[in-house]
Amino acid sequence: MTPDHGPLLYEGKAKRVFAADQPDRVLVEFKNDATAFNALKRAELEGKGRLNCQISARLFEMLEREGVPTHYLGLAAETWMLVQHVDVIPLEVVIRNVATGSLCKQTPIAAGTELSPALLDLYYKDDNLGDPLLSESRLQLLGLISSQQRLEIEQLARRVNQLLLSFFESLDLLLVDFKLELGLNSAGQLLVADEISPDTCRLWDHRNSDPQARILDKDRFRQDLGGVIEAYGEILKRVQGV
């Protein structure tokens, strides 16, 4: 089902954004397209849009219940979400609880090392530049955010990490790391935007000790492990409490 929507405003790798009935709201359609390695690897995965939309919705609802401001307003259809219109800050905020992925490619830190306190990395969101990791001095040089906003972003991201960590832990899932995007609404309020899904989180199944079988996130696609949709389906079942 496709809800009534206005013109297409923006199309990204995994989502399309359409105008809604009010200027401060937009409708987001989650697509089935899967991409990795800065879109060098692509596939169409039937059902992924629905799964990510529904998982994101449950996670945004949980965060809202806990008082975290997000752009989420509600579901509009199986693959459609109504959200507040925000100016997205072009930063990818990555929080890591366990070392893996790019951290272990770029540093001698061993995969699997527990990171406590969690490591927060900021990347400049620009596909053409390959989303480069930012130092604090480069962040200041870019002038994208004030130092006050820098603090607010870190506090918000750490709070989201605490809430997601314990929520997933209660579902027998380890939140290894994840990426957040933040935006400012028309009132200038900082909100969690974009999506929170197995495309943007690494989630390991505590019910499975096999290092490949326990992976229930986009690494299944990145590493050609198969069973991507089944893994995302398992995440949805758990976040729905089924």
Ligand code: UDP
């Ligand atoms: N991530 C993301 N989008 C990006 C880059 C990273 O959602 O453009 C997520 C990724 O799924 C993982 C976390 O951020 O949960 C950390 O990713 P990492 O820096 O290790 O990058 P990767 O291993 O994917 O190169």
